[in-house]
Structure formats: structure tokens, C-alpha cells
Amino acid sequence: MAVNLSVPVASELKPVAGLELGYTCANIKKENRKDLLVMRLCDSATVAGVFTKNRFCAAPVRICQSNLENVRKTGKKIRALMVNTGNANAGTGETGYRDALQTSAALAELMGCDAEQVLPFSTGVILEPLPVDRILAGLPAAVKDLKSDNWLNAAEAIMTTDTIPKAASRVVEIGGKRVTLTGICKGAGMIHPNMATMLGFMATDAAVPQDVLEAMLKSAVDKSFNCITVDGDTSTNDSLILMATAQVDVGITDTHSAAYGALLEAVTDLAQELSQKIIRDGEGASKFITITVEEGKTEEECRQIAYSVAHSPLVKTAFFASDPNLGRILAAIGYAGVEDLDVGKLNLYLDDVWVARNGGRNPDYLEEDGQRVMKQKEILVRITLARGNASATVWTCDLSHDYVSINADYRS
Numbered sequence: 001m002a003v004n005l006s007v008p009v010a011s012e013l014k015p016v017a018g019l020e021l022g023y024t025c026a027n028i029k030k031e032n033r034k035d036l037l038v039m040r041l042c043d044s045a046t047v048a049g050v051f052t053k054n055r056f057c058a059a060p061v062r063i064c065q066s067n068l069e070n071v072r073k074t075g076k077k078i079r080a081l082m083v084n085t086g087n088a089n090a091g092t093g094e095t096g097y098r099d100a101l102q103t104s105a106a107l108a109e110l111m112g113c114d115a116e117q118v119l120p121f122s123t124g125v126i127l128e129p130l131p132v133d134r135i136l137a138g139l140p141a142a143v144k145d146l147k148s149d150n151w152l153n154a155a156e157a158i159m160t161t162d163t164i165p166k167a168a169s170r171v172v173e174i175g176g177k178r179v180t181l182t183g184i185c186k187g188a189g190m191i192h193p194n195m196a197t198m199l200g201f202m203a204t205d206a207a208v209p210q211d212v213l214e215a216m217l218k219s220a221v222d223k224s225f226n227c228i229t230v231d232g233d234t235s236t237n238d239s240l241i242l243m244a245t246a247q248v249d250v251g252i253t254d255t256h257s258a259a260y261g262a263l264l265e266a267v268t269d270l271a272q273e274l275s276q277k278i279i280r281d282g283e284g285a286s287k288f289i290t291i292t293v294e295e296g297k298t299e300e301e302c303r304q305i306a307y308s309v310a311h312s313p314l315v316k317t318a319f320f321a322s323d324p325n326l327g328r329i330l331a332a333i334g335y336a337g338v339e340d341l342d343v344g345k346l347n348l349y350l351d352d353v354w355v356a357r358n359g360g361r362n363p364d365y366l367e368e369d370g371q372r373v374m375k376q377k378e379i380l381v382r383i384t385l386a387r388g389n390a391s392a393t394v395w396t397c398d399l400s401h402d403y404v405s406i407n408a409d410y411r412s
Contacts, residue, residue: 002164002280002285003286003397005280007165008151008155008165008168010151013149013167014169014180014181014182015151015182016180016181016203016204016243017148017180017245017248018042018044018205019041019148020039020040020146020147021037021039021146021148021150021153022037022146022147023038023145023150023154024036024141024145026142027134028086028124028131028135028138029087029125034159035084035086036082036085036142037081037083037142037157038080038107038139038145039080039082039154040080041077041080041243042247044245045077045078045244046208046210046213046244047071047077047213047242047244048210048214048216048241049239049241050239050240051064051238056090056236057237058089058122059090059097059099059100059130060100060120060121063119064119064120064121067116067119068119070116071210072210077117078118078119079113080107080108080118081120081201082118082119083123083157083158083199084103084121084122084123085122085158086124087128088125088236089122090122090236091236095129096130099132100130101115103120103132103136105118106135106139107139110139110140110143111143119241121199122237123186124160126236151167154184154201155167160198162187163281164281166186166281167184168182168273168274168277169181170266170269170270172266174206174263174266175250175251177248177249178248179205179250180204180205181202181267182202183202183270184200185198185274186199187278198238199239200239200274200275201240201241201243202240202241202242202271202274203243204242204243204263204266205247205248206247206248206249206259208263209254212252213244215255216263219268220264220267220268221271223272224272224274224275225271227275227392227393227394227395228275228278228394228395229310229396230278230282230283230285231283231403242267250262275395276395279396279397282396283402283403284399284403286397286398286400287319287376287377287378287379287397289310289379290378290380290381290393291383291394291395292391292392293305293385293391293393294382294383294384295386295387295388295391296385296388297387297390298388299390301390302385302391303392303394305338305383305385306383306393308333308335308337309329309333311332313399314328315328315329316396316399317398317399319379320399323371324350324367324370324374326355326356326370329383330343330356341387343359344358344359345358345359345387346359346386347384347386349383349384350373350382351376351380353369353370353372353373
């Protein structure tokens, strides 16, 4: 069951002028479920993307990277996006690549643009052929459904093992003008992004040049989707897209523009909410855990330690059981790979409870205090290193029996 997470309210998801979304039930894996999504962009829009660093990346990832590179070289704009769930089209070799090209070309024809102006995305089971015929048959219905207020349906159409659709909006004032941002994402397992998340799509009606949008996305990702983990597995299909439809000109010309910082803050805030929704809906999750490492030499080493704790099965199962076996956290810090770490200066806190002091058990620590915190649905783990001013935060969840069951039965 998702941790303090509810289904978005459709009316609270704001349309972004210049972007339309349409879906259909194409029966890609299961009958009568939303599984094919199409997005149509106005011709003024710019699009930026970040993708998995998994060397076994899926065919759609390779095509998206190529098409976005073509945008940089030629200036030809992306006009459409296509997402299917139920099949990852990963581990499918050159056949899978040709399949993704074929479906992209079919959507391009329906949209009246070139295939290179389409970005395809897939998510689902790896190593299975893409059901091209079902996607081709479903595209006309998805295109016919295109409308600007379809965000909740879009969020549902990209789900796999998610229990709740994930979407959010922001409306901010920048330079006296009203700017809208809305985004959706999916992901619950195989979550340890090395760039983004399973799949995520964010859009704003602000005008942002291509190179500035790319810088904005990278900055936002490093403070959001690059700070989450469910199980330490990096997917073959991770993709995050940021679209700017240029319907509202707030004067952004470069990263030094007065409005850039305000829009970046809004994009980052939206990205953090979406990425945390993934953790709250982690497969089998019953607890949402924030791990903050402070007083490090560098942000990199702080994040390295935070991830070491977040990835530990022993730590995660202890949280699931509300068992204050907190030496497991110290052990994970110790093997994180920070070679010159002086553990004699380290402090560990669970919310308001001071657990370890100067590398050893705090004399005032009571196990019942630790257990009180561990029974909470939301828990803060704070680690101080006493070696600098850097810090980093990672969001994760516990590891339960249900995680094993979900993944054991995933293809059933």
C-alpha cells in the first residue's frame, strides 16, 4: 500500500497550453486497460531529455537520444511523444529497434510530421518482442482522444506495477506572468535512477531555448530523480522529458536570465514531488524514509554514504519490521567506500532520537525511543560526518514480503 499517497484529482492537474494528450486500451499485455499514450506538441515547443545509463538500454531510448541529437543539429522540433506500457522493448536487438522505428513512423503519419520528430517510450517486461500490430491498431484511437485536460488518464496509461497514478501541477508567477507546469511519472520497482526515473514527463507553457531547457532539466534531475532508490536496480528504459511549449514569454534567453532561477525552482519542486511519489509507491513499501548525510567533504561522498544505507537489504528489512537494529546503518556507512572516513566523529539520528554519538552508542539512547520512530510511516535518518560543509539527501523505502511477491509474480 502506498505511503501517504492518494490518487490525483483530475481537476487539479492543470492543462499546459500547446500540449495535448490522448490514450487508448491497445491490449498490449492485458485487456481493457489504458496502455498506449500519445502526446502532441505545438510547433514552438522545445524538448529536453535524460535517459538511463544502463548499457543494455531499450530500443526506444536509443531512438529518443538520436532524435534529440538531431534537434540540436538541425533545429527541427519534436512534435509528438508515444508511450506504451506492458512491454519494455528492451533486450530485443535490432528487431526491437526496427519495431520502435515502425511505430514511430506510423504515429508521424497520423500527426503530419517526420518520424524523427517523434519520441517513443516503452515500459514493462524486458526480453519480449514488442506487439507492433496492437500498437499500430491502437494509435488512431489515441490520436482521436487528444485533449489538453487528459493528464490523469495519461498518468494511468503509463503505469506498470504502480498502485496509484502519479501526477502533479504548479502555477507560479514569473515576471508578472502566470506560468503553468504539470508532470506525470511511473515507477515502483527497478528504481535506482542514474539520471532520471522509469518514465517521467513534465511540461511548462513557458518559452525556454533548447540549450537552456537541457541545463534546467539536468539541474532539476540531480536534486530529485537522481536522489531516489527502491531496490538499487537501474532500469533499461529510464527516461525523463521536460517540454516547454513557449506560450508564455517570461524573458528566458540563457541560464543567467532573471526568470531562469524562478522557473528552475518550480521545475525542481515539481520533479521532487513526482520522484518522491515513486518512493511512496515503491513495490511493497510501508514506510517512506529520508536519509540525509551532512558535514561531508563533498556532496558526492555524502550521496555515496546515503545510497549505501538506502540500498542495504538488512537496513531496509529492519525498517519494515520496526526493529531498531541500528548497527546495520553503521555497517552500511562503513562499507560505503569513503576510505578516509573517521568513524570516531560520526553521529547518527533517527528523527529526534540521537542514536550514535562520536562513532559509538549514545549513552542516553533508549531502544524504545528508536522503535517509536521506526514504527512511523515517515522516518528521517540523519548522519553527520564532521569533515566539511557538504550534504546530500536520498529518499527510499523499506523492503517487505510484498516486494518479493510482486517481483516473483511480475510476468504472471
